[in-house]
Amino acid sequence: MSEWLMAHPEVRTIRVAACDLNGQARGKRIPTRFAGKVEEDGTRFPFSVLNLDIWGEDIENSPLVFDSGDPDGVLKPTERGFIPMPWLEAPTALLPLWMYHEDGRPFDGDPRHALSRIVKRYAERGLTPVVATELEFYLIDDSGRTLRVPPSPRTGKRRSGADTLALRALDAFDAFFTDLYDACEAMDIPADTAISEAGLGQFEINLMHQPDALKAADDTWLFKILVRGLARKHGFAASFMAKPYEDYAGNGMHTHFSILDKDGNNIFDDGGPKGSDELHHAVAGCLKAIPGSGLLFAPHGNSYDRLVPDAHAPTGICWAYENRTAAIRVPGGSPAARRIEHRVAGGDINPYLMLATVLGAALNGLEDAAEPPAPITGNAYDLDLEQMPGTWGEAIDAFEASSEIKRIFPEELINNLTLTKRQELRFYEELSAQERIDLYLDTV
Incomplete structure (x- = not known):
């Protein structure tokens, strides 16, 4: 578990999230006891999740959805590490992520990778x-x-x-x-x-x-x-x-x-x-x-x-x-x-x-x-x-x-x-x- 979480034992849950093309945070809620696994191995969700419309719906005819079987990408932590979420009532931490292919290549549909390029x-x-x-x-x-x-x-x-x-x-x-x-x-x-x-x-x-x-x-x-x-x-x-x-x-x-x-x-x-x-x-x-x-x-x-x-x-x-x-x-x-x-x-x-x-x-x-x-x-x-x-x-x-x-x-x-x-x-x-x-x- 990260030093930040160890220094903040009051944090009981974390959020892991990446930024989609509309700037929306897409991710998951995870109990803190499983945070180490996310830090080490990352997490997974479909490539198409970073390419939803503003309502959160799939894009019709997107090659990321049915044409390819809606496969998963691998989400890894950015350099930011854990940060608090002071707008929530319960003490909570956010771990920002960005998306990669299974073989380690950056996913070209991820806006953070676009800026990194x-x-x-x-x-x-x-x-x-x-x-x-x-x-x-x-x-x-x-x-x-x-x-x-x-x-x-x-x-x-x-x-x-x-x-x-x-x-x-x-x-x-x-x-x-x-x-x-x-x-x-x-x-x-x-x-x-x-x-x-x-x-x-x-x-x-x-x-x-x-x-x-x-x-x-x-x-x-x-x-x-x-x-x-x-x-x-x-x-x-x-x-x-x-x-x-x-x-x-x-x-x-x-x-x-x-x-x-x-x-x-x-x-x-x-x-x-x-x-x-x-x-x-x-x-x-x-x-x-x-x-x-x-x-x-x-x-x-x-x-x-x-x-x-x-x-x-x-x-x-x-x-x-x-x-x-x-x-x-x-x-x-x-x-x-x-x-x-x-x-x-x-x-x-x-x-x-x-x-x-x-x-x-x-x-x-x-x-x-x-x-x-x-x-x-x-x-x-x-x-x-x-x-x-x-x-x-x-x-x-x-x-x-x-x-x-x-x-x-x-x-x-x-x-x-x-x-x-x-x-x-x-x-x-x-x-x-x-x-x-x-x-x-x-x-x-």
Whole structure:
């Protein structure tokens, strides 16, 4: 049994789980006395389990199901090891897993392996991406027919409107945020600054930069699970869905990244505000991949309600210095900290696929020594720019056909995700507006 479990004898059960293509945790509950066997030998469940639709149903015509006899994969622990699950009443631990074939080969349909492939491509060039994510979410009272901001546990009152960067908005839910930061520390999630955002009951928490993209994705995935679970423990909901309210800003998930060479130098730093040639190559790669990767940044039906003009989400494919209307922003500040901010993704993404897309596209640009167009100035919404896919169907088609995506992801994952999203699109079109909200509020 692991040292962590031996140091936490109060833990009576564990969960073992892997991340599916929709970012859902799929796994099992196991008594603690059998934990050693899972640590040593792993566990098994079907390959198809990492390729279910958002309802948890098999994908019709998937080669992983009946055509192949629905065989098992082997699930092995990731480097993370056991972590607590503070949102549950009973002391419980989670062991994150990823999937392999019987002969030890990584399963190409596993999103964590997809990101690992990109990290290895960087390593082969002597490069290390340094990554941070910013996560927006809403706290929501979903106990009635209409979604509302929860009443403050301190005052019993509800916020009547948005209140950007307001301390009183944070203080109103101080007990929740205190528990959240304590839980992040226990789970080794590097949660940094929290702010109130532009939506009704909307907040953002930044996770710190780190030179380990796999851990950054793990942290983001686990943070989303934690926030949703802990909110329920406090008597309300938390949601990362892209657009829970028609009249308020959607939830984004911005990614900041720089790249270190083998000596630890930031290759984007040229000593000034412009940034190096390598920064421009990476920007060009990110821009070129956006049409085909829209599905990774906006993976669900509700995602496209966020990607509309003048709603704090980018719609045109462009880049700029210090401009939050652009899809790709180069922030100001010290040249040594020069970085790229990728602003397209919604809060409803799978963090492994999203980071693989962003970092893979940047690496494509570096490998090609690609040059971006001139950076824009002013309001991107007012410019005549190439637009991202405007509908879910268009994004699915563009993803399947994209040559840039084929450089980033293995063929099996592309096929699996395409089949999944086409099935979801078909069923989604039959849902009422309320059913669509109910579908995504707690899941993504």
